[in-house]
Amino acid sequence: MSVFKRILVVALLISFSSPVSARAPRRAAASSGEEGPEGAGPPYASAIVIEAETGRVLFEDKPHLPRAPASTVKTVLELLVMEMVTEGKVKLTDSITTSAWASKIGGSQVYLKEGETFPLEDLMKAIAIHSSNDACVAVAEHLAGTAEGLVEMMNQRAQELGLRDSHFTNVHGLDDDETAVNVTSAYDLALIARELVKHPKILEWSSKAEDTFRGGTFILSNTNHLVGKFPGLDGLKTGYTRRAGFCLVATAKRGDLRLISVVMGSPSNKVRFAESARLLSRVFSQYKKVPVVREGETLGEVMVSRGKEEKVRLVARAGFSALLRSGQEKAIRRSVTKQADERPAPIRQGEALGTLQVFLGDSLLATVEAVAERDVARMTTWEWIKSWL
Incomplete structure (x- = not known):
């Protein structure tokens, strides 16, 4: 064989032995700014981050994608309980007796036995910290007579909150039965969490790495492994089933800024x-709360006709802090509008006499009432005549 033929054969062998890639070109990074292995999307099915005070969305990736929530659905149960406590319908000291049905619920649990009695607060801690399914059913039966009755209350509350992606079928999140699978979205869970963090007791419980149950004989270990590790994090709820994947509703506060994040359908606990x-971390690094108006801050003056004082100061009824990206402070502007340059006496302290509007560029961020700093009494007829002498 000639040298040329030998070279040709070797070249052909190399070409046939080399793998040919049918993979599409690597796509741009996902909206999260990260992606998984080459060609893959972010390591979750959907995600969102919102600011708790206003509900403003600061990051989103398929936020309305319908998903099974697993145990994160327990945030709805927790919200109902805390609202009923606030309204005085139940007390955290109320005794709850475990039914036969509640004692048989599997999955994450505190192994309640039929006939065992615990205060509502103990069972709420078991739910918030340890994600206990049996405790959920016991609480639901106490509040609504049956777990199914509480599910109806959950769906009603979801409608009141405007949750368009949600329908609930049980109180604990188990989804082995395909006919009884809860459905929600990252966006809806964030709205639920926004209501839930208004109740300090929930954060008190969910921020504990562990607590005790059943007189100290059972340790409640927090399923949220970011507690105690991520600065400012104090909740909120984990969830996992094969159908749902690994989910987490989290909340953290740094300074005046509280964020809520939801990650659904991650492939592992670690992820x-x-x-x-x-x-x-990304959103905390990008945004900050900037005080724009102080409560009681002087905004101007209004002249007072026939008043014992010639004028009264206008002050801000409430303070306002704007959530801004770095460098946006320079685009903030304020505009005060008086109802009138002069008002007749009497004027009462706190009476609205104008408004302060706060803009970011051309976008209106807030409107704050401008009110009278103090009372201004009206002159008597004799006092008014004397003022002209």
């Missing part, structure tokens, strides 16, 4: 915590 921490 859901890593992604939640990454998203929260």
